[in-house]
Amino acid sequence: MDITAFYDIVENNDSFMITSHIAPDGDSIGSVLAMTLALLKIGKKAFPVINDVIPKKYRFLPGSNLIAKEIARKYDAIIVLDSGDIERLGFSKELNEYSGLIVNIDHHKSNVSFGDINIVDSGASSVGEIIYRLLEGKVEIDYGIALNLYTSIVTDTGSMKYSNTTAKSLKILAELVDKGVKPDYVSRQVFEKRSLSSLSLLKLVLDTLEITADGKLASLNITKDMMEVTGAMDEDTDGIINYAREIDGVEVAVIFKESEKSLIKVGFRSNEWVDVRKIAEVFNGGGHLRAAGCNIKYPLEKAREIVLNTVKMHMAEEYRERCN
């Protein structure tokens, strides 16, 4: 990994754009802001840019008011965080014209090493964890940086519940609490702000639960109608898939969300032995071993049929492999 090269780039350049993928989450926003605040702290010009709406629940993060939506000027270097490829940034046109340095920092196994330098560690819980290690001993991690890094790690590990939770990530969280971060405060912001509409949505979605494959495959639907009737926001759908995944005996959970009438966003989760990234890749999606996603250009019922059949085939195959 190009860690020395990274420090050299920071030292020898002045202005940085820090960016991450569209549909931003706690790790992408938290790590963009931690990197921004750290660069500002050592006297650099740092501009966080994310080409999408920042969900309300992340607006408590220090520096979030600085995030711009569009690329507005020239930079010496662009630091891309938490993005397996450069298309996910939503800036394809602008980046085609860009000739400066690109730094790629990520923890996705599927990362295509698109940067001039690439720091990709798929063993890290989150990009926040990688940034903590890059900053450690180089920049004083103040409360603002700590709060962003804590949020990165805690959201990408599902509050220490996912398999990417390591002793190393727990130790970093402890260090960040020592800097003043209050775990219950962060948790209330990012996990525990339920709107009444989100509860109404939850009830409707739970009514669509279907369980097949001998109880091992559970699926849920979120239709455009449900979103309209309840007044729920996009971010209110986060985490609903876990209600399916957590049912006793279930190995794979799939959620189908109507973006438009013929465009379905599909989310996959698994518990112990199914590699859902492989399933998502069949449909040109991607992600991690236990959490992945893709888009399908079909109406809901057709999308369900195709995807669930593929999941079942894939499960049968993995099951055979495991037992041979």
Added chain:
Amino acid sequence: MDITAFYDIVENNDSFMITSHIAPDGDSIGSVLAMTLALLKIGKKAFPVINDVIPKKYRFLPGSNLIAKEIARKYDAIIVLDSGDIERLGFSKELNEYSGLIVNIDHHKSNVSFGDINIVDSGASSVGEIIYRLLEGKVEIDYGIALNLYTSIVTDTGSMKYSNTTAKSLKILAELVDKGVKPDYVSRQVFEKRSLSSLSLLKLVLDTLEITADGKLASLNITKDMMEVTGAMDEDTDGIINYAREIDGVEVAVIFKESEKSLIKVGFRSNEWVDVRKIAEVFNGGGHLRAAGCNIKYPLEKAREIVLNTVKMHMAEEYRERCN
């Protein structure tokens, strides 16, 4: 605190009963088993006894098969864990006749120091954390002990989401992961085993949501009928109160559960400024600042009226105090 006295008692005695409160939870069961396994490891006779059913989700804990329900013999000493008073053990009669040593290890502020020696640390996240510190450097913490202690800490902190999550508790969790504990495995056992009946129950309970006091007080009901119709178990009601607590703007959540037609178990949670222990104490209950409970001998509607009025009065008072 009588820590040296504790080591002396362990050294100078041979047989120990290790016990905790009825309606056992992750911290009581995990800490009873960690202490049991540690005593066995140094060659003592150790007998875990809990006078209640052990919820299914905790039966993965090493040693859980050793737990007896009744006191069956004489012991040199009884080690009581996670219990504010001795009545909560459910052994009043037997303990009246007992003349041996009582060791009291707890983290409840309300603990009445009923032991011959008392190790009470209300700053500890959990009794599991206290036991980790007592064992550290004295007994090798093997995988079995580590798994019990990890479960204690992670359940009592709500997977690192509650205000008792400290840097110290995170560091201990990291040490326990280094001993081989898999955070996602524990999480699946204790937080993520949903039965289909528990999902059906959840939908019915969410239908009873009531919000008052300018959106600051949310309440839910669980009736005996709901339990029967859905076939849900007692343990399926764990955590439902958080759906009320997590609603944006809510400070206090109350859940009313019919034990019998005229016996209501009431649970309280708060987010930031209301001390719910004080409210529970009005009805002879107890607990912590942000989580408490009591029993009310009234039918559901009457119990709701009395309790919710008391909560409102109490909130108004605390609010006045905060703003003066």
